[in-house]
Amino acid sequence: DTGVSQNPRHKITKRGQNVTFRCDPISEHNRLYWYRQTLGQGPEFLTYFQNEAQLEKSRLLSDRFSAERPKGSFSTLEIQRTEQGDSAMYLCASSYGTGAGGSYEQYFGPGTRLTVT
Amino acid sequence: GQQVMQIPQYQHVQEGEDFTTYCNSSTTLSNIQWYKQRPGGHPVFLIQLVKSGEVKKQKRLTFQFGEAKKNSSLHITATQTTDVGTYFCAGPRRPNNNDMRFGAGTRLTVKP
Numbered sequence: 001d002t003g004v005s006q007n008p009r010h011k012i013t014k015r016g017q018n019v020t021f022r023c024d025p026i027s028e029h030n031r032l033y034w035y036r037q038t039l040g041q042g043p044e045f046l047t048y049f050q051n052e053a054q055l056e057k058s059r060l061l062s063d064r065f066s067a068e069r070p071k072g073s074f075s076t077l078e079i080q081r082t083e084q085g086d087s088a089m090y091l092c093a094s095s096y097g098t099g100a101g102g103s104y105e106q107y108f109g110p111g112t113r114l115t116v117t
Numbered sequence: 118g119q120q121v122m123q124i125p126q127y128q129h130v131q132e133g134e135d136f137t138t139y140c141n142s143s144t145t146l147s148n149i150q151w152y153k154q155r156p157g158g159h160p161v162f163l164i165q166l167v168k169s170g171e172v173k174k175q176k177r178l179t180f181q182f183g184e185a186k187k188n189s190s191l192h193i194t195a196t197q198t199t200d201v202g203t204y205f206c207a208g209p210r211r212p213n214n215n216d217m218r219f220g221a222g223t224r225l226t227v228k229p
Binding site for chain 1: 121
């Protein structure tokens with residue numbers, strides 16, 4: 001399977017704990033995105049990488065959230081001191097694009113469903 | 118800030134009927150993308166529209182981008198049960214950038 005993969009698929013954690021999710025994009029894709037989706041809503045943009053550089057970050061991404069893409073391949077999203085409001089589906093997507101700008105077709109992974117109790 | 122609104126929120130049709138969902142942006146968009154998300158699945162890219170007044174067709178699906186590049190529509194002719202899912206439009210928050218703002222989606226159900 002050469003699509004976008006995410007691990008774990010489900011995570012249940014207690015409030016206050018830290019969690020980390022991993023995304024493996026399509027191998028030739030240089031762009032990687034993180035979104036959050038809650039029931040009945042569209043995906044909300046969190047952050048975007050081009051290669052290893054984090055180029056954009058939403059105001060939704062509080063200082064408890066951090067994302068990395070150390071070698072321009074896989075990415076991790078960490079949430080520290082989780083809150084019940086963090087419960088959502090966290091989606092990763094990747095695309096290939098030339099230049100610094102431009103909107104391109106995004107391929108989404110299956111997501112990681114986070115439940116904070 | 119930029120808002121992307123979709124109507125209707127839900128649509129239930131009889132198989133064979135047509136379906137249309139509308140997307141409106143509070144600002145002019147450099148492009149607009151459409152995605153489909155099946156129940157329990159993840160969004161899947163359908164199409165990107167770039168030019169003012171552009172119309173693109175994919176089999177029974179017709180996509181339009183408004184002249185002012187602030188609205189778009191997706192029309193499905195003769196729906197089938199395989200069309201079930203939520204259809205999202207998305208536009209960049211700033212021209213030609215990657216911060217895509219998704220609408221809340223239109224959830225389509227089809228009765229066989």
